Amino acid sequence: MAGDVYLQKTATTFDVSLWGYFLPLGVGARLVVATHDGHRDPGYLAGVIAAQGVTLTDFVPSMLSVFCASVGAGDLSSLRDVFVIGEALPPETVAAFEGVCSARLHNVYGPTEAAVSITCHEVGGVSVGSVPIGVPEWNSGVVVLDSRLHPVPAGVAGELYLTGVQLARGYVGRPDLTADRFVACPFGGAGSLGGRMYRTGDLVRWRDGVLEY
Numbered sequence: 001m002a003g004d005v006y007l008q009k010t011a012t013t014f015d016v017s018l019w020g021y022f023l024p025l026g027v028g029a030r031l032v033v034a035t036h037d038g039h040r041d042p043g044y045l046a047g048v049i050a051a052q053g054v055t056l057t058d059f060v061p062s063m064l065s066v067f068c069a070s071v072g073a074g075d076l077s078s079l080r081d082v083f084v085i086g087e088a089l090p091p092e093t094v095a096a097f098e099g100v101c102s103a104r105l106h107n108v109y110g111p112t113e114a115a116v117s118i119t120c121h122e123v124g125g126v127s128v129g130s131v132p133i134g135v136p137e138w139n140s141g142v143v144v145l146d147s148r149l150h151p152v153p154a155g156v157a158g159e160l161y162l163t164g165v166q167l168a169r170g171y172v173g174r175p176d177l178t179a180d181r182f183v184a185c186p187f188g189g190a191g192s193l194g195g196r197m198y199r200t201g202d203l204v205r206w207r208d209g210v211l212e213y
Contacts, residue, residue: 002028005078007048007057009034015112016058016085024056039063042070053078060086061093068096079103085110085117088213089131094123109133109213113181113198115166118142121210132210140164142211143197144204149186154206161185161197168198 006029008020024031032052038044045067048054059067061084079101084093085108097105105124110117119142121134136142141163144152152158163185170178185197204211 004029009039046075
């Protein structure tokens with residue numbers, strides 16, 4: 001929203017930086033850019049969040065763990081939403097975050113081939129087991145298939161395939177790899193978004209209506 005303040009601290013060589021730059025600018029919000037290597041310094045980040053009234057930012061889970069171990073709850077009172085992406089999110093990190101911050105925590109999944117993110121899950125009260133990666137975002141689709149490209153039942157592990165108009169066209173100069181990873185989508189309806197699927201190689205299962213990595 002226009003009244004938000006986004007702290008962009010991700011290196012521009014990492015695809016998640018697209019969020020940091022274009023999400024706030026696209027809605028007229030304020031963009032705060034961290035200093036070089038500022039993402040490595042929890043004290044600096046907490047200071048910027050407090051001084052600038054930051055409401056939104058993102059972390060990779062490993063850095064979020066370090067950050068939560070180094071800050072106090074009062075430093076983060078302006079935060080409303082925090083997105084984590086790039087690695088599996090451990091339940092212990094969720095617990096540490098909830099101990100210092102009341103903001104909503106969103107676990108986001110998506111490879112570069114799917115234009116940064118494709119599923120999202122608002123996390124809360126996780127103490128044991130894995131943290132779900134959620135459900136497809138707008139204009140995206142996911143299917144969980146076996147080795148013969150048949151859908152697997154809920155609760156059964158299978159390979160995650162992604163669909164949607166945001167999928168990359170392929171790998172530059174690698175037609176062999178493109179043909180292997182980007183395949184025709186055999187399903188109609190929501191599963192046929194864009195007409196193609198991307199093979200992630202990741203194993204997931206549906207559990208209680210959300211994807212478990």
